[in-house]
Amino acid sequence: MPSLYERLGGAPAVDAAVDIFYRKVLQDERISRFFDDVDMERQAAKQKAFLTMVFGGPANYSGLDMRKGHAHLVSRGLDDSHVDAVVELLGQTLQELGVPQADIEEVAKLANSVRDDVLSRGSSAHA
């Protein structure tokens, strides 16, 4: 059976998803403030790396990278509710692209697997 990343369509699928997803993030009152004050291209590149990872694609973040990368957001109040919002917008994005529900759930599972590292909780699972 093809991998999740192959089923979703690989790098072109990430490209198709990133604009849709990033627009949702920027317009979502719950989370836009975390993404507002930074350079847009850099942000979009980060979103792309994030989508590649949760699509099951070639991404090599360690738990430590995740912690370092989000520590400044945690200090600005990033918590579970915001991660929930991101996972929700991710699901909406994939729905718009016609991805089947089972695959959307698998993507959500991957996104949730880094939740503790993103929120700097517990000890790093895979540093």
Added chain:
Amino acid sequence: MPEIRYNGRAFGIHAGETVLEALERQGEAVAHSCRAGLCQSCLMRCSTGMPPAEAQKGLKDNQKAQGYFLSCVARPEQDLEIGLPGDALRVEAAIAELARLSETVMRVRLTTAAALPYRAGQYVTFLRPGLSRSYSIASLPEERALEFHVRRIEGGQMSGWLHGQAAVGDTLTIQGPLGDCFYTQRDAAQPLLLAGAGTGLAPLYGIVRDALRQGHTGPILLYHGARNAQGLYLVDELRSLAASHPQVAYHPTLTPLDEAILGGKRDWKPWRGYFCGDPALVNVLKKKLFLAGMPMREIFADAFLPAAAKPAALL
């Protein structure tokens, strides 16, 4: 912490410090301007060791391979032996023309000693002893001289010199060209939105003419904004350009550009955008047009960041 060797001397680096900051802290003067990895004024070359990858962003592959890096964003993780970039990337230029386009904007034309291949809309760095500033190219490569539009800034070192003391025949060094804000033809019929305020027109003036020269057939909307009427210049030239090219619509305006552009409801999905000039305006345009449907990869921009002041710690 790693150590850098420069001019035969060892320099320590504090945690989080850039190469530029470490050299300045220890009494060395290194040319720089934006301190943000954009203008390449602070280019240095590493002869031993690997510069950090983020300090090579925006450089050409052959420059990366030769160890060039931007000292203002280089936070080294290993020992480096570094030096100034040498003259390979620089050319001598002479002022061929200084002509006022409005009360505050000077057209500066330069001829270079050696050919400088560029794309209309890119920018170069002007270097004078102890001073470097970036300016966008308004000319087309086949024109004999390089053209720039320089706005006079109160107390400005480079713009003040160009508006005040500089004379035809004076020389300066330029480095570049840089930037990816230029026209490439993928689809001659794609609609283009060009928007800039003040001297943000300079690259757009090159881009619009380059697009036409390459046979662009789709609509080209050119918005030039300014806070007051003196900020608008080349109005007659652009009116006649629009008059002779039915696909070009030219809108000089004193209305904030985002309002002027987004006032009319349009579907921006098929468009490509070029946004230049004031950084705050460029960011607003990028964001609003992106949210209105313009794809990220179709958005090209040059923010005219002012030269950064030294961080307080260095004063």
